[in-house]
Amino acid sequence: MKFFDTHCHLNIPPLREIYKEIIESAQKNNIDYIVIPGTNYEDSIFAIEIANSFNNIYCALGFHPNEIIELSLKEIIIKLDKLKNNLNEDKVIAIGEIGLDKKAGNFDFQKEIFILQIRLAKKYNKPLIIHNRELSNDLLKILKQEWNDYFENNIVFHCTEPNEEILEFAKIKKLYLGFDGDLTYRKDKQEFIKKVPLDLIVMETDSPFLLPEPLRTFIKHQTRNKEENFFPNKPENLILIFNKIVEILNLDKEILAQKLLENSLRLFNLK
Numbered sequence: 444m445k446f447f448d449t450h451c452h453l454n455i456p457p458l459r460e461i462y463k464e465i466i467e468s469a470q471k472n473n474i475d476y477i478v479i480p481g482t483n484y485e486d487s488i489f490a491i492e493i494a495n496s497f498n499n500i501y502c503a504l505g506f507h508p509n510e511i512i513e514l515s516l517k518e519i520i521i522k523l524d525k526l527k528n529n530l531n532e533d534k535v536i537a538i539g540e541i542g543l544d545k546k547a548g549n550f551d552f553q554k555e556i557f558i559l560q561i562r563l564a565k566k567y568n569k570p571l572i573i574h575n576r577e578l579s580n581d582l583l584k585i586l587k588q589e590w591n592d593y594f595e596n597n598i599v600f601h602c603t604e605p606n607e608e609i610l611e612f613a614k615i616k617k618l619y620l621g622f623d624g625d626l627t628y629r630k631d632k633q634e635f636i637k638k639v640p641l642d643l644i645v646m647e648t649d650s651p652f653l654l655p656e657p658l659r660t661f662i663k664h665q666t667r668n669k670e671e672n673f674f675p676n677k678p679e680n681l682i683l684i685f686n687k688i689v690e691i692l693n694l695d696k697e698i699l700a701q702k703l704l705e706n707s708l709r710l711f712n713l714k
């Protein structure tokens with residue numbers, strides 16, 4: 444069985460210092476493919492560097508909504524313009540992660556930057572990796588407004604919220620829903636994934652975040668203060684998410700693994 448971690452931040456602390464050993468260990472554990480999304484200009488460039496130094500490691504470029512707050516529109520336009528030069532590189536397979544985040548504030552600015560990046564993707568025919576925190580309606584409105592048919596099979600709702608409207612839109616347009624370590628402990632997501640067509644499911648660890656169970660509880664018991672409590676997630680833990688999906692959907696492991704791999708490759712136009 445081969446696995447694909449479709450969302451893993453090897454380009455940010457604390458993983459950026461140890462990405463080589465993390466990738467080697469992942470590949471030993473059959474996590475053959477990884478996509479590293481960008482969250483700002485600097486880590487997008489670093490993501491390309493990492494992707495270029497290993498087989499089957501790919502990256503996406505973009506501004507995460509939490510990373511734009513301290514920048515002006517002009518600064519972002521200049522940086523996006525620089526990133527354009529990298530969009531045709533072999534290992535750059537998407538624009539992301541981009542989107543809307545309720546906690547980040549300044550919604551009009553977030554929307555403006557999101558739309559700018561969708562238009563960039565359209566111009567270069569790139570898939571989208573979408574971040575959404577509690578702003579599903581605004582997000583869907585923008586996606587419908589900016590829709591282009593090539594986006595069919597080329598968008599993932601990263602760490603999807605268990606939202607019916609998103610699921611309906613994804614079914615109609617053939618878009619992917621990403622499931623992470625929180626699937627191992629969130630009952631609402633465990634119910635939600637049962638409604639998602641198998642063709643639209645992809646897995647992601649979102650490392651260093653979202654440590655899956657049982658590691659999450661184990662670490663909680665090992666550590667006392669909050670700071671120590673941050674134990675980075677790693678792509679090799681994808682297998683814990685996979686086992687949970689097997690359990691919830693009650694499917695044959697080999698068949699499910701093959702399906703999830705095919706979905707991930709199709710999402711990023713890799714085969």
Ligand SMILES: [Zn+2]
Binds near residue numbers: 450452480601649
């Ligand atoms: Zn992310």
